[in-house]
Amino acid sequence: xxxxxxxxxxxxxxxxxxxxxxxxxxxxxxxxxxxxxxxxxxxxxxxxxxxxxxxxxxxxxxxxxxxxxxxxxxxxxxxxxxxxxxxxxxxxxxxxxxxxxxxxxxxxxxxxxxxxxxxxxxxxxxxxxxxxxxxxxxxxxxxxxxxxxxxxxxxxxxxxxxxxxxxxxxxxxxxxxxxxxxxxxxxxxxxxxxxxxxxxxxxxxxxxxxxxxxxxxxxxxxxxxxxxxxxxxxxxxxxxxxxxxxxxxxxxxxxxxxxxxxxxxxxxxxxxxxxxxxxxxxxxxxxxxxxxxxxxxxxxxxxxxxxxxxxxxxxxxxxxxxxxxxxxxxxxxxxxxxxxxxxxxxxxxxxxxxxxxxxxxxxxxxxxxxxxxxxxxxxxxxxxxxxxxxxxxxxxxxxxxxxxxxxxxxxxxxxxxxxxxxxxxxxxxxxxxxxxxxxxxxxxxxxxxxxxxxxxxxxxxxxxxxxxxxxxxxxxxxxxxxxxxxxxxxxxxxxxxxxxxxxx
Numbered sequence: 385x386x387x388x389x390x391x392x393x394x395x396x397x398x399x400x401x402x403x404x405x406x407x408x409x410x411x412x413x414x415x416x417x418x419x420x421x422x423x424x425x426x427x428x429x430x431x432x433x434x435x436x437x438x439x440x441x442x443x444x445x446x447x448x449x450x451x452x453x454x455x456x457x458x459x460x461x462x463x464x465x466x467x468x469x470x471x472x473x474x475x476x477x478x479x480x481x482x483x484x485x486x487x488x489x490x491x492x493x494x495x496x497x498x499x500x501x502x503x504x505x506x507x508x509x510x511x512x513x514x515x516x517x518x519x520x521x522x523x524x525x526x527x528x529x530x531x532x533x534x535x536x537x538x539x540x541x542x543x544x545x546x547x548x549x550x551x552x553x554x555x556x557x558x559x560x561x562x563x564x565x566x567x568x569x570x571x572x573x574x575x576x577x578x579x580x581x582x583x584x585x586x587x588x589x590x591x592x593x594x595x596x597x598x599x600x601x602x603x604x605x606x607x608x609x610x611x612x613x614x615x616x617x618x619x620x621x622x623x624x625x626x627x628x629x630x631x632x633x634x635x636x637x638x639x640x641x642x643x644x645x646x647x648x649x650x651x652x653x654x655x656x657x658x659x660x661x662x663x664x665x666x667x668x669x670x671x672x673x674x675x676x677x678x679x680x681x682x683x684x685x686x687x688x689x690x691x692x693x694x695x696x697x698x699x700x701x702x703x704x705x706x707x708x709x710x711x712x713x714x715x716x717x718x719x720x721x722x723x724x725x726x727x728x729x730x731x732x733x734x735x736x737x738x739x740x741x742x743x744x745x746x747x748x749x750x751x752x753x754x755x756x757x758x759x760x761x762x763x764x765x766x767x768x769x770x771x772x773x774x775x776x777x778x779x780x781x782x783x784x785x786x787x788x789x790x791x792x793x794x795x796x797x798x799x800x801x802x803x804x805x806x807x808x809x810x811x812x813x814x815x816x817x818x819x820x821x822x823x824x825x826x827x828x829x830x831x832x833x834x835x836x837x838x839x840x841x842x843x844x845x846x847x848x849x850x851x852x853x854x855x856x857x858x859x860x861x862x863x864x865x866x867x868x869x870x871x872x873x874x875x876x877x878x879x880x881x882x883x884x885x886x887x888x
Contacts, residue, residue: 408436408437408438408439408442409434409435409436409437410430410434410435410436410437410444411430411433411434411435412430412431412432412433412434413432414431414432415448415449415450416431416446416447416448416449416450417429417430417431417446417447417448417449417480417482417487418430418431418435418444418445418446419444419445419446419447419491419495420435420437420442420443420444421442421443421445422438422441422442422443423438423441423442427491429487431449431482445491445495445496446495446496447480447487447490447491447494447495447496448480448494448497448498448499448502449479449480449482449487450479451477451478451479451553452477452478452479452499452502452503453475453476453477453503454475454476454477454478454503454506454507454510455473455474455475455503455507456473456474456475456476456507456510456511456514456537456555457471457472457473457474457511458470458471458472458473458511458514458515458518459511461562461563462515462518462519463518463519464518464519464521464522464523464526465519465520465521465522466522466523466524468522468523468562468564468566469562469563469564470518470523470526470560470561470562470563471559471560471561471562471563472514472518472526472557472559472560472561473557473558473559473560474514474534474537474555474556474557474558475555475556475558476510476537476538476541476552476554476555476556477552477553477554477555478506478545478550478551478552478553479550479551479553480494480549480550480551481549481550481551486549486551487549488549489547489548489549490548490549490550491549492549493505493548493549494548494549506545506548506550509541509544509545509548510537510541513537513540513541513544514537514541516540517533517536517537517540520536521533521536523562523566523567523570524570526557526560527560527567527570530557530560531557533557534554534555534556534557535555537555538552538554538555541555
């Protein structure tokens with residue numbers, strides 16, 4: 385029961401909402417704008433479309449946006465620029481602007497106003513603008529160019545209409561009157577001027593007709609004389625032409641007779657030449673026939689010889705193919721033997737590579753152990769190594785001097801040779817300084833450690849720990865043992881290879 389009541393209540397609420405929305409549905413025609421305001425900050429404008437107005441929260445206002453005709457009259461005689469009073473009746477077509485800015489201004493001025501109210505509100509402004517324009521032009525300009533006058537009124541009034549949100553579509557002048565009937569006088573003056581112009585035009589036309597007739601007669605007489613003259617000249621030309629044609633005819637007849645004789649002789653010669661050519665052609669045909677018969681015989685003989693040569697060639701080719709097959713089989717047998725030999729060499733190479741690798745590993749291990757010993761004994765080991773290579777350094781420095789066979793001294797005091805020999809101690813001194821900068825060891829002090837001066841005056845000694853020597857000796861012994869082991873291993877590999885070859 386409760387469920388049924390809740391369902392009925394929901395339906396009633398939905399129906400109520402639909403009724404509220406339906407009551408707020410509005411649709412504006414294309415010539416009327418509906419202004420919906422109240423709930424939102426900016427009012428909504430509906431022109432030719434539908435919308436929803438919230439009941440009790442929003443209101444609807446109407447603004448006419450259709451075209452409206454406004455009758456503009458001066459209501460009296462207004463002086464023109466030439467001080468002639470005129471009474472003008474015009475009609476302006478206006479419309480409220482529908483752009484965003486224009487409709488906002490129009491809402492403030494014409495909201496909910498009828499067409500007559502809008503016309504009444506705009507008439508005074510339009511009339512004032514037309515009076516101002518009348519004072520700036522002459523009566524003749526107003527009468528002769530009413531469109532220009534209407535455009536000026538429209539342009540002048542549009543500035544005021546912009547402030548009201550109105551657009552002037554057109555402005556047409558319907559009637560123009562003046563208080564002294566000067567417009568009719570201007571018409572009569574124009575009529576007289578037109579009649580005068582017509583009379584002058586008629587007289588000029590008559591004069592031109594008479595002149596034209598006289599010119600025509602003169603031209604006719606002249607044409608007759610010219611025609612007679614031309615006829616006489618043409619007759620003379622005709623007689624001359626006839627005589628010329630007769631002479632040409634007689635000349636051509638004589639030429640034709642001479643040409644006929646020449647042509648006859650030419651035809652006779654042509655017949656003789658063609659007879660001779662026919663005889664020559666006959667002989668050429670006979671020679672050609674004999675030549676072709678010889679070619680046929682030659683081709684027959686050539687075919688017989690070629691057939692025999694091809695048979696011999698085929699036999700030789702078969703024999704060559706058989707020999708090639710034998711050589712190929714022999715080459716394949718040799719290739720198999722070479723492959724087996726290559727495999728044996730490969731096995732031997734792999735064994736040798738294994739021995740070399742074992743030897744390299746032993747040497748690396750010995751060097752690594754020696755490096756560990758060096759690391760343990762530090763500076764003392766470095767000192768001993770450097771002292772051991774000092775004689776080799778001195779030998780290498782002095783060796784270039786030993787290779788000098790001849791010294792030529794040009795100029796100077798003869799001390800060039802002594803300068804060359806003095807380079808040895810200088811180089812050694814540079815070596816000592818380099819070692820001192822890189823390792824911190826002073827080789828000069830080491831060399832001078834056992835000198836007399838060192839023992840008596842400076843008391844310089846260089847001590848070498850016995851464990852370092854023993855460690856180095858042990859490392860060298862291990863290295864030699866590793867090398868011997870590697871050599872033994874290599875001999876074993878060689879023995880295996882020899883056994884393998886014997887088995888093969």
